[in-house]
Amino acid sequence: MPQLPCSPGLQGGQVARRTRGIGDGAFTLVEPVAKKSRFKFFSQTVDELKKVSWLKWPQEVVYLSTLVMVVAVAVGLIMGGIDYVFNYLINTLFVVGG
Numbered sequence: 001m002p003q004l005p006c007s008p009g010l011q012g013g014q015v016a017r018r019t020r021g022i023g024d025g026a027f028t029l030v031e032p033v034a035k036k037s038r039f040k041f042f043s044q045t046v047d048e049l050k051k052v053s054w055l056k057w058p059q060e061v062v063y064l065s066t067l068v069m070v071v072a073v074a075v076g077l078i079m080g081g082i083d084y085v086f087n088y089l090i091n092t093l094f095v096v097g098g
Contacts, residue, residue, distance in 0.1 A: 055061050 055064070
């Protein structure tokens with residue numbers, strides 16, 4: 001929600017926040033949120049990384065890496081084949097100088 005900076009009618013660090021649609025003039029006073037420690041960010045990041053469901057090494061990692069490489073090669077071959085066919089068709093239908 002959009003916040004408006006302190007105006008002369010507000011006290012200290014209060015902030016006015018719009019609570020309804022634009023133009024109806026309804027605002028609510030909200031106390032500012034205390035600043036978080038920079039180090040708290042890193043501890044929260046480590047806590048979240050502990051919750052991650054990691055792949056089992058090496059079974060899933062090797063399987064999924066192999067799958068990605070096989071699919072990439074297959075798509076490359078298919079795209080190369082399509083390119084070759086279109087190149088052949090263009091050269092035979094629109095021969096320039098030959």
